[in-house]
Amino acid sequence: MKKWKWTNLYLIFVFVMLYVPIIYLIAYSFSEGERMSGFHGFTLAHYAELFADTRMIQIVVDTLMLALLSSLIATIVGTLGALAISRTVRPLVKNTVLSLNNILMVSPDVIIGASFLIFFTALKIPLGFGSVLMSHIAFSIPIVVLMVLPKLQEMQQSMLDAARDLGSTNSQTLARVVLPFITPGILSGFFMAFTYSLDDFAVTFFVTGNGFQTLAVEIYARARQGISLEINALSGVMFIFALLLVIGYYFIQQGSQSRKAKHRKESEAIIHEAAH
């Protein structure tokens, strides 16, 4: 019992370490004054300032739109990719494609940013929203593939055979059997792609021109100029948003797990009945 307590203490220490900076940041968003030192009394002025800052609001909206659009497209392409990989029979081709898939996962952001910058310049694609969108789609696709692929491998061949035996066409099998089964994987992939996009700074920093800003790039520019408690207020808002996203993600995962459990129960019940 004693040991159990001691170990919990270490975990709590790690959590305190992880959360202190975030709490510090948000706490000062309510402080009067202009600096992150010596709490000067409660105010909501920085939040008022934030919501009156139309440029900042526009950037937040742009960032969210970008994340939504890029993760949506990445999810579609990534799911198709996962379907393609799962259909590949030859192991050499499969492994090569998987290795290529993972290159962008392990590449440092700077390399992705720099090489995409060369790529867009070579093709004379203007830097701005378009180039940023394409980059975000590109670096989000592999994670979608990695989230969907295990679901496809989990799927039993007998289900597909059953669908075919019952006379369904390929597209019917895909729409009615395969897609519903892999939906949890697709949703996880979408969520991961969405966070990748929201979280990215380095790649965007390389491929965005002067016309288009994301939140991360804007924060970088402002942070280099020094502290402004408006950014703290923004952190408060972003934290709530992240919290909601995490809760959403948690429920999606729980949902897929309980569905799995339900399936298991159902099949157990069927077996049970058959036995009787």
Added chain:
Amino acid sequence: MKKNTATSLAFYVPYALWIVLFVIAPVILIIYQSFFDIDGHFTLDNYATYFQSGTYIMMTINSVWYAFLITLVTLVISYPAAYLLHYAKHKELWLLLIILPTWINLLLKAYAFIGIFSQDGGVNNFLGLFGIAPKQILFTDFSFIFVASYIEIPFMILPIFNGIEELDEGYVNASRDLGAKWSQTFTHVILPLTMSGVKAGVQAVFIPSLSLFMLTRLIGGNRVITLGTAIEEHFLTTMNWGMGSTIGVVLIVAMFIIMFLTGERRKKGAKRA
């Protein structure tokens, strides 16, 4: 059959296009670009400069050294945390709490530390309680390593946690039943069996640590120069893309070395088992 191939072709096209345009082409382009000087002439000068001028070599060694320190710090903190997490009650909830900070933008976390480490910030105020005079914490090597480790910790905990989850509890019990001390069980059973998680974590932390240019700027105060900083500088400030690409190629090579060192050799082991 014909229809079959047509539909599967439709699956391949967008994904294949992505691989060609955004995976293969950029890598080739960055290697190609590294053979051009600032005026667009084909040359091997960039590589000559890189290997002959001591500064680039020193910078690379420095960058690898910092990445090593960051990885070491995160590993030392994360392994026990992941291990304890495995045995904790409500571990899904704990795990979620670990992931949550990674959903806060990296820049915001770096920005928080500008406040915490500043002359009149949280840490110096705290030290002041004990009568210690304010110290310069921001823009030091320490602050860079601290903040980088802070940011990378969740990315180390997760793979190690997954590795420990895969561990068959039977081995641990068997080792204990056979009279091994806890330390023996740990070094001979638990650690070797969770090595794949550690390797994945090292890979997930070491490679990004080579390229954290925004942290070197905001927290390291340009005192720390990593490979990432150098690439950013060459691409976006001095516009010497050739030299930037050369350093990029070095970074790619470093990446492959790390992937080789931490790579899965499980296949062999699995065959044997």
